[in-house]
Amino acid sequence: MKTDPSKQSRDNFPYRMSIPTRWGDNDMLGHVNNVLFYRYFEAVVVRFQMQEAGVDWVTDRISPQAVETLCRFHRPLSFPETVEAGLKVERIGNSSVTFAIALFGEGHETPAATGHFIHVFVNSKTLKSQPIPAQARRAYEKFR
Amino acid sequence: MKTDPSKQSRDNFPYRMSIPTRWGDNDMLGHVNNVLFYRYFEAVVVRFQMQEAGVDWVTDRISPQAVETLCRFHRPLSFPETVEAGLKVERIGNSSVTFAIALFGEGHETPAATGHFIHVFVNSKTLKSQPIPAQARRAYEKFR
């Protein structure tokens, strides 16, 4: 039985990081603009890929590229709160990995937003998909 | 039979607008950053809602709020090209409307990205969902 993602807690996400909001993240309506939620998704995915999976986009010949992202908005976030982003590995394919992501506002047990981010490993020159490198695969299995 | 969205042409999207890319839209990898694709989605949805559906976020008591967005990345976009964004109404509910969106790069017949954007009309104070106002509904039916 699948849990409603909007009811998940921080404990469901083994990899987490703090993201201080910036004044300019808020839009005319006084809340963090929807587009910025993806900036926070990117922050946690990029840090995880660099620190845990050993990815270096500048030098690696085979590197991950986003093919699909999705976000469901459950509650607003607002500057100046600090957002906590959580990530877990949801699916490991041959070339692709799917991260489940949640963003938690200060003082909330359940997420303001949930979604996913799918990376496919490609050859940086040809853009052809490639098997997930061994070091990255080990990291994904650890955070499943 | 559903067409593969990545094979659709501009003609599949009755509402279109041009979006000039900005230097800062490109990221370290030399292409428009994934997050910015949602900035372009927002541009076409906001303009459509204001111009065609009569929405005014600042003064309206009932106004649309994003509840889900999704983007599939088929091909890179890059500054300095001008992107053409296309929108059609995919589904009209009681309170919600789903827009199908595609982004076309210069000189390409098929989209660099496709996705959707779901708006729910809410009471700006209580955030409770509300039926789609009549003027907006007429616009959605026209661009189905």
Added chain:
Amino acid sequence: MKTDPSKQSRDNFPYRMSIPTRWGDNDMLGHVNNVLFYRYFEAVVVRFQMQEAGVDWVTDRISPQAVETLCRFHRPLSFPETVEAGLKVERIGNSSVTFAIALFGEGHETPAATGHFIHVFVNSKTLKSQPIPAQARRAYEKFR
């Protein structure tokens, strides 16, 4: 006698471009966020450098790098207006060029903001300053 920059007209700026604002450019206060004014400055400088001065940041061995920017805010700008950016070359040094920039809102004769942007040509590897290349210098003299 120097004119008050806030009283200048579009005619004082021989190079101009249109910049459509984006919803997300506005901040919580309902106007284009101050930081975004520099995004518009960058837009006109980068386009001028690429189209008129022949600069290619990706391949050139000697390329311009910002060393100082300044903006004075005279009046707000707001989405959904289209901003007109004007540029003229104010000073040509041995390695550096200073652009005077103005941003005009729709229906206004005088600028919403004025400022400058100083580029220094450097060796992309060593970051040592270099004389302005001949093609670029010719363009700067033309737009003085």
Added chain:
Amino acid sequence: MKTDPSKQSRDNFPYRMSIPTRWGDNDMLGHVNNVLFYRYFEAVVVRFQMQEAGVDWVTDRISPQAVETLCRFHRPLSFPETVEAGLKVERIGNSSVTFAIALFGEGHETPAATGHFIHVFVNSKTLKSQPIPAQARRAYEKFR
């Protein structure tokens, strides 16, 4: 005798905050985009004004508005480093306050960038300039 601002240390700036860079802050050239330096300036100014000077842009009848900002770029900053922003009050006028700002990269004693940010207090309705409120003035004197 005035010190060269690019030679100042963190100690010259009594108010400081940490700003984690984000992947999308870097531009095509692999460094934090020039425009983003102003996003960091804004971060430290806004936090100082809210926490120390008691400013609330949403509810206050008299609130500060940027009239001039300037940045000199001494050295690049790059994701994923955490930037330390320093602020001191440089000049207190009748209606306006000038903040000197510096941005320090990780492991550097001298700033990557220095500049200023001038706020003028205005009536939020009429936009006419107003004397600095007493609470704010006390904070500015403290951080001179």
